[in-house]
Amino acid sequence: MKELTPGIWTHAIDAEGFPTVCGVILTERRAFVVDTLTTPDDMRPVLEFLAVSAGDRRLVVVNTHHHWDHVYGNAAFAQADIVAQQVCPRLIQAQLDSADEMLRLPPAEGVPLPGITFGDRLTYADRDESVHLIHTPGHSEDSLVVFLTRARVLFAGDTVEWPLPNFAQRDGMEAWVTTLRRLKQLPVDLVVPSHGRAMDKAIIDANESYILGVYEAVAAAKARGVPRGELDLAPARFLGPAAAAATDAVYEAVHRENLLWAWDEV
Ligand SMILES: [Zn+2]
16 A cells, blocks of 8 residues: 555556556545455455555545456445446446456456435535546546545546557547546646556646547548558657656557547547
8 A cells, every 4th residue: 555645545556558557635534445456355455554544434435437457346345435437337237247358257256336316416524624526438438537626636536647658448539538628627736647657747637638639540540441450640749758757668558459449440
């Protein structure tokens, strides 16, 4: 467990090459866990931390969206309130029922579905902090972010990602760009993506210009008659120098997939 700022911690794992974090937030009366990673076992350090530090705070587990690397540890918190956007339980169930061999098998303990859901926004107000869960469609239909008013911190789920966003199973380009423009209005100093390092709001601009740039370039290539499998558009073309330098083989593969997702949509 790493303390990010007073009262806020992260726990990081490697999920098949993707650095992936969950968050822990202690407010006066509640202990929030943001995402449960890939298995209940991933959450052991968080459970040990809560046993020592949470006291009698009420536990609130948040799923930022239904993808396996954010919810497959839910069984570690089977007795707790698990909260998500209202579409999330159905999408988790569909993922569990899917015969798609590309999807990771769920853990033996199963994946308890979120029992508390909301539409646009849900706020937990404690005396020392207000924690807002805000629906942010784009990366997925059910994506949400966790905004801490007093700390000026945003847990962004996969709504933003470093060094570049992942289009797989996204909810459409326009919804995502609209979401990112809304997020930029929030008074936030630190953005914590589920994948990548915590940084300032520049990550939101970087993701927006990547998304817009990729769709524009893919549409232009398609109009010129370039076949789907022959798109030759290097990631650095759509990234600033820092993000380009951070793009490893894993994210080069994500970028190649993103080109295909964009091709199918434009
Ligand atoms: Zn995701």
